[in-house]
Amino acid sequence: MSPDMAQGLSELLEQVTGYIYPNEIELQWSILIVVYPYITGLVAGAFILASLVKVFNVKEVQPTYRLALLTALAFLLVAPMPLLLHLGRPERFYEILLAPNVTSAMAMFGFVYAWYLMGVLLLEVWFEYRRDLIVMGARERGLMGWIHRALSLFSTDTSEVALAFDRKAIRAITIVGIPSAFLLHGYVGFIFGSVKANPWWGSVLMPIVFLMSAIVSGIALVIFLYMMLAAIRKEPVDMPCLDTITSYLFYAVIVDFSLEALDFIHRLYQSEESVKILGKLITHKLFMSLFVLQILIGMFIPLGILVVAKWRKLNEDGRKLLYFTAVILIQLGIFSTRWNVVIGGQLFSKSFRGLMAYKLEVMGIEGFLAAIVLLALPYVILAVLIRVLPTKRLVDEAPKPA
Amino acid sequence: MNKREFLKGLILFFPAGGVLGALAQELDAKEAAPAQTGTAGAAPKPDPTAYDPKSHYYGMGIEIDKCIGCNRCVEACKAENNVPREPFFFRTWIERYVIKKDGDVVVESISVKGKASKDTVQEDADVLRTFFVPKLCNHCMHPPCVQVCPVGATFATEDGVVLIDSKRCIGCRYCIQACPYGARYLDPRTKTADKCSFCYHRVRQGLRPACVEVCPTQARIFGDLRSKASRLVRFARMNKIHVLKPALNTEPKVYYAQLDGEVR
Numbered sequence: 136m137s138p139d140m141a142q143g144l145s146e147l148l149e150q151v152t153g154y155i156y157p158n159e160i161e162l163q164w165s166i167l168i169v170v171y172p173y174i175t176g177l178v179a180g181a182f183i184l185a186s187l188v189k190v191f192n193v194k195e196v197q198p199t200y201r202l203a204l205l206t207a208l209a210f211l212l213v214a215p216m217p218l219l220l221h222l223g224r225p226e227r228f229y230e231i232l233l234a235p236n237v238t239s240a241m242a243m244f245g246f247v248y249a250w251y252l253m254g255v256l257l258l259e260v261w262f263e264y265r266r267d268l269i270v271m272g273a274r275e276r277g278l279m280g281w282i283h284r285a286l287s288l289f290s291t292d293t294s295e296v297a298l299a300f301d302r303k304a305i306r307a308i309t310i311v312g313i314p315s316a317f318l319l320h321g322y323v324g325f326i327f328g329s330v331k332a333n334p335w336w337g338s339v340l341m342p343i344v345f346l347m348s349a350i351v352s353g354i355a356l357v358i359f360l361y362m363m364l365a366a367i368r369k370e371p372v373d374m375p376c377l378d379t380i381t382s383y384l385f386y387a388v389i390v391d392f393s394l395e396a397l398d399f400i401h402r403l404y405q406s407e408e409s410v411k412i413l414g415k416l417i418t419h420k421l422f423m424s425l426f427v428l429q430i431l432i433g434m435f436i437p438l439g440i441l442v443v444a445k446w447r448k449l450n451e452d453g454r455k456l457l458y459f460t461a462v463i464l465i466q467l468g469i470f471s472t473r474w475n476v477v478i479g480g481q482l483f484s485k486s487f488r489g490l491m492a493y494k495l496e497v498m499g500i501e502g503f504l505a506a507i508v509l510l511a512l513p514y515v516i517l518a519v520l521i522r523v524l525p526t527k528r529l530v531d532e533a534p535k536p537a
Numbered sequence: 538m539n540k541r542e543f544l545k546g547l548i549l550f551f552p553a554g555g556v557l558g559a560l561a562q563e564l565d566a567k568e569a570a571p572a573q574t575g576t577a578g579a580a581p582k583p584d585p586t587a588y589d590p591k592s593h594y595y596g597m598g599i600e601i602d603k604c605i606g607c608n609r610c611v612e613a614c615k616a617e618n619n620v621p622r623e624p625f626f627f628r629t630w631i632e633r634y635v636i637k638k639d640g641d642v643v644v645e646s647i648s649v650k651g652k653a654s655k656d657t658v659q660e661d662a663d664v665l666r667t668f669f670v671p672k673l674c675n676h677c678m679h680p681p682c683v684q685v686c687p688v689g690a691t692f693a694t695e696d697g698v699v700l701i702d703s704k705r706c707i708g709c710r711y712c713i714q715a716c717p718y719g720a721r722y723l724d725p726r727t728k729t730a731d732k733c734s735f736c737y738h739r740v741r742q743g744l745r746p747a748c749v750e751v752c753p754t755q756a757r758i759f760g761d762l763r764s765k766a767s768r769l770v771r772f773a774r775m776n777k778i779h780v781l782k783p784a785l786n787t788e789p790k791v792y793y794a795q796l797d798g799e800v801r
Binding site: 137140141144148153154155156157158159160161163164218221222223224225227228230231234235236238239240241242244326330331332333481484485486487488 | 624625626630642644645646649672683684686687689690705706707708709710711714715716718719720721722723725727728729785801
């Protein structure tokens with residue numbers, strides 16, 4: 136054990152209030168495990184937004200369809216990284232794939248992830264882009280042309296029959312994809328919700344709450360990226376599209392808030408053995424991140440902003456500004472939600488007699504900087520993806536029914 | 538009964554009594570021992586192939602009123618199992634409960650402070666009752682840690698001990714989260730999960746766990762639930778026993794006598 140670690144734990148020991156089991160002084164799941172559900176939530180949310188176009192025929196949302204798909208892909212590629220970095224023995228990660236314990240929720244990660252990446256997202260992206268890749272590959276010379284031809288897997292058929300098949304395939308994949316996206320993130324909620332030893336986590340509502348907050352964060356992220364991209368490209372924003380998506384966002388936040396409120400009231404009313412320590416937890420340790428960041432700044436204020444933007448009949452620029460502010464606040468709120476679940480659940484003793492402390496390191500694999508890098512990485516991947524895979528259909532394409 | 542029969546009986550009675558007594562002693566000594574082949578005069582080295590895990594099921598009894606909080610078990614455990622010496626990692630530890638008349642409960646782990654029982658509670662008119670509680674892995678019959686381990690690195694043996702294969706553990710720490718008793722920690726040297734093993738290496742050789750061995754008041758009783766002559770079975774017969782957090786249905790195999798309702 137390094138002297139630094141001993142020093143760090145000794146300092147934490149000073150901050151303990153009440154009684155904790157001696158082994159509980161070290162917080163086991165750090166900021167990286169906060170980043171992980173945050174990122175998978177964005178994947179699931181972005182995909183569900185994309186599926187609105189294909190399954191529910193919401194035509195207004197079409198301009199964000201490809202962006203939402205690529206966003207989901209970029210974040211999904213990063214999703215396993217925080218988990219891998221956090222393992223004590225990362226070089227043994229393959230054990231989870233080769234010798235999974237069938238009773239372990241966590242052991243299913245590899246399968247859920249692989250299915251979602253390869254059975255859903257990559258397939259849908261490929262069918263969506265196949266025609267464009269063929270057209271671009273034929274048009275371009277040099278490296279980019281080669282990349283596009285390779286990405287199309289050297290298919291060349293752009294006949295109407297083939298395109299009709301693409302459309303059918305996309306629809307079928309999306310129909311399978313929605314429950315898969317639910318599975319991907321609901322499963323993350325289950326990892327926490329099934330821990331009976333921890334009353335802050337152990338709740339049957341946990342997967343549903345995770346899912347709703349995932350939808351909120353994914354939609355908010357796609358709105359943010361769509362507006363940023365339009366600004367960078369100096370293009371007009373499609374206002375009917377933006378108005379429609381923000382309406383969905385508004386309802387999703389309300390459902391999310393209702394579920395969390397239900398969970399809260401239920402705990403308070405049932406008033407089980409753990410209620411006292413959980414009360415201390417939220418007032419002493421999570422006041423800022425729960426009441427201020429998650430609920431006030433992440434929910435109430437954005438809801439107010441969206442109400443003002445919709446009902447006061449503001450002009451386009453006013454609405455854009457308000458929408459943009461709201462989605463940033465919502466992102467902050469959802470990240471706080473993840474923090475409150477993951478870190479909050481480890482700040483009270485399972486003896487229900489005391490509270491621990493968490494000191495976020497700056498450097499190191501489990502530090503603040505590593506988390507920032509992991510949170511920024513999907514945007515870099517997305518920038519590369521957008522360069523290779525255009526977010527708009529090629530202009531020479533004949534309009535086709537959705 | 539005539540004189541002849543009486544004398545015959547007498548001749549048989551004394552040797553038989555001696556043999557039975559010796560057998561009873563043997564049984565007691567062997568409650569944690571592997572079934573040895575051969576006669577008593579054979580080589581004392583146990584034959585590991587003869588050990589049949591199916592015929593044992595280990596547990597521990599703790600008599601709270603006997604614990605004096607001397608912390609020897611904690612020291613012995615750290616030495617025997619090479620547990621990190623820093624006061625943040627324990628396979629077993631002792632809690633001190635001080636219950637005041639106003640209902641206030643002060644709990645402290647005397648193992649963390651290392652002050653042991655020297656730091657005694659002052660005779661105080663406010664104190665209603667006070668006692669020590671040794672804690673360790675409960676080797677649950679229905680262990681949540683085994684359920685959640687993604688790679689099966691933590692497992693329950695046939696003889697009822699929950700163990701960790703440190704060569705397979707990936708250090709995800711899910712088991713530490715799933716344990717309701719705080720019995721697990723991540724060993725900072727190996728970056729793998731670790732906890733009490735009931736001193737399985739000793740038990741397999743017919744020895745008792747280190748903490749049981751050194752306890753000066755015999756507050757800890759180790760034994761085999763499958764053996765009728767086991768001290769643990771006798772302990773369970775003679776005491777009203779209770780386990781920690783029974784509502785979680787983990788079915789612990791560390792049984793407490795005189796357990797106070799305040800203990801969690």
